[in-house]
Amino acid sequence: xxxxxxxxxxxxxxxxxxxLPCNHSxxxxxxxxxxxRQLPSQGPEYVIHGLTSNVNNRMASLAxxxxxxxxxxxxxxxxxxxxxxxxxxxxSISNFGNEKLTFGTGxxxxxxx
Amino acid sequence: DAGVIQSPRHEVTEMGQxxxxxxxxxxGHDYLFWYRQTMMRGLELLIYFNNNVxxxxxxxxxxxxxxxxxxxxxxxxxxxxxxPRDSAVYFCASSLGVLYNEQxxxxxxxxxxx
Numbered sequence: 001x002x003x004x005x006x007x008x009x010x011x012x013x014x015x016x017x018x019x020l021p022c023n024h025s026x027x028x029x030x031x032x033x034x035x036x037r038q039l040p041s042q043g044p045e046y047v048i049h050g051l052t053s054n055v056n057n058r059m060a061s062l063a064x065x066x067x068x069x070x071x072x073x074x075x076x077x078x079x080x081x082x083x084x085x086x087x088x089x090x091x092s093i094s095n096f097g098n099e100k101l102t103f104g105t106g107x108x109x110x111x112x113x
Numbered sequence: 114d115a116g117v118i119q120s121p122r123h124e125v126t127e128m129g130q131x132x133x134x135x136x137x138x139x140x141g142h143d144y145l146f147w148y149r150q151t152m153m154r155g156l157e158l159l160i161y162f163n164n165n166v167x168x169x170x171x172x173x174x175x176x177x178x179x180x181x182x183x184x185x186x187x188x189x190x191x192x193x194x195x196x197p198r199d200s201a202v203y204f205c206a207s208s209l210g211v212l213y214n215e216q217x218x219x220x221x222x223x224x225x226x227x
Binding site: 036042043044045046049087100101102103104105 | 117155156157158169204206215216217218219220221
């Protein structure tokens with residue numbers, strides 16, 4: 001399975017944009033890029049996913065490099081509630097025909113009031 | 114919908130005892146996943162089901178672990194006998210379809226084996 005590399009931790013000021021990087025240099029043409037986040041004492045929650053084009057939703061934006069070897073999750077205006085561990089995941093198709101998510105260690109985002 | 118429901122939220126047991134964790138997926142979701150999270154190994158997929166049938170159990174650590182899904186609204190993960198190294202947070206998740214579908218996670222069960 002292709003792997004992702006993320007910084008262990010990042011800090012950002014409240015109400016400012018946050019750019020969370022992810023490197024995935026061994027990504028294959030069919031791998032989707034997913035982002036999940038895990039708030040303290042909760043299960044992970046879906047943030048966004050994409051294949052080639054940049055994606056926007058109500059939570060965040062996903063910017064994907066043209067060569068797809070890296071991507072950036074953008075939180076446009078961070079709040080204290082955005083403090084969490086953010087996981088960048090490449091989904092792969094298993095031998096059984098379904099998509100599997102392999103979680104890495106993620107980036108712990110701290111928001112400074 | 115109430116989301117994915119897991120019970121119990123916390124479980125403390127002694128080594129050698131049987132432990133049963135329970136999960137109710139979101140109604141209408143065809144896929145159910147069991148994950149385990151520890152500080153050392155992070156979040157690992159143990160097993161998943163499609164339409165109540167186990168599809169991939171390659172992540173199940175050993176024979177002490179078993180999972181069942183008797184119907185579309187209920188699944189169990191059983192550990193027998195339990196060991197201290199099984200202490201972890203166990204998450205259940207469900208999703209609608211096969212590919213590129215958002216997984217919805219439950220709140221988890223924190224298991225402590227003494």
